[in-house]
Amino acid sequence: PNDQAGVPTCRWCGRPDTRFRCSSCGSPKLRAVVLGTERTAEELGRAFPSTRIITSGGNKVVDHIDHGPAIVVSTPGAEPDVQAGVDRYSGETTAGAYGACLLLDTWALMGRQDLRATEDTLQKWAAASTLVRSHLHGGHVIVVADPSFPVVQALIRWDMVGAAATELAARREVSFPPAVHMAAIDGATTALDTFIESANLPANAEILGPVDLPPGVTLPGEYDEQRFGPAQRMLIRTPLGPRSELGQALRAAQVARAARKNDLPLRVQMDPIHIG
Known part of the structure; x- marks a missing residue:
């Protein structure tokens, strides 16, 4: 989980767990280990x-x-x-x-x-x-x-x-890689929203997030957080099979984004090794 204002939040779907309790001692407190x-x-x-x-x-x-x-x-x-x-x-x-x-x-x-x-x-x-x-x-x-x-x-x-x-x-039980195909899209919140809206995703695609970037992960180059806001991650998953359909949809959205000359930082990864 990601501790946001004392509330553990899932890094993959963004849902907070307001009733978090330690399964061993019952304490709601979080600390470094x-x-x-x-x-x-x-x-x-x-x-x-x-x-x-x-x-x-x-x-x-x-x-x-x-x-x-x-x-x-x-x-x-x-x-x-x-x-x-x-x-x-x-x-x-x-x-x-x-x-x-x-x-x-x-x-x-x-x-x-x-x-x-x-x-x-x-x-x-x-x-x-x-x-x-x-x-x-x-x-x-x-x-x-x-x-x-x-x-x-x-x-x-x-x-x-x-x-x-x-x-x-x-992984199969919760539909996470390598049991599914998954794409990770990182960027400013506005860039993510615009990209997802313009992408013609497959009918079986499921969107998770946005959530914070995993610890230690940053956008390439000098990302200006004061200008663009905190970088976020959006996850898109589809069932196993030919991943070309999802890949082609994301590639087409990238081409359309480039044609609009959108300068907001954005990174798209298909089946990344680490998703968070």
């Missing part, structure tokens, strides 16, 4: 004063680290590779790998405001897990999360195919 790598590293440094602490993430991504005792605090996807080195116990040269991986703040990944949050979460967990030595050689992966969540079970069982099938079934 991410602690941050720097703070975590500081706490670990105090707990393990004689151990090397390495942070990786944000504007400071570490590509690789030397073999040896260390604690690495990393944001998802920024985990450094471990260079090969001599094992201090066996004295043998070993391939670079972590001895253990602890997946923290798991709710922050799973609860992201993105339709692909679950699959992205599993992908990042799996990628981090592959950096750890095998269990036969003493490696451990620990995920701090509710084991009842399907994505957690998929990681524990290493069932990527089953996870994909479960996610696809959930």
Whole structure:
């Protein structure tokens, strides 16, 4: 959800949930759940004063680290590779790998405001897990999360195919990609309204929104929000099948818009990877 004036609002259809309550504690309050790598590293440094602490993430991504005792605090996807080195116990040269991986703040990944949050979460967990030595050689992966969540079970069982099938079934139930074709149209509110009115959309097309742009998404170029107002997103979905009908309708509307020399910023994406 998107918190607008304290009211969670769906980022895909724009409907507010005025009766929102936490399913666990019943509280209507919203709060940030991410602690941050720097703070975590500081706490670990105090707990393990004689151990090397390495942070990786944000504007400071570490590509690789030397073999040896260390604690690495990393944001998802920024985990450094471990260079090969001599094992201090066996004295043998070993391939670079972590001895253990602890997946923290798991709710922050799973609860992201993105339709692909679950699959992205599993992908990042799996990628981090592959950096750890095998269990036969003493490696451990620990995920701090509710084991009842399907994505957690998929990681524990290493069932990527089953996870994909479960996610696809959930998408089909609510008619979201890849179970349907979907176009995302971003721009000023006036530009969106004019574009939709001029587009000869297929009879089975369904319009969702407008809603705010997803976090981190901006219009290309220097969008002047003071001049055009906050950028919005409109979603149009149609059943699976030849997507040329929807694509042709949007393309024709773009051509007509160009002929009118409408200078309001607008972006049209067909089946984008991320819709919000």
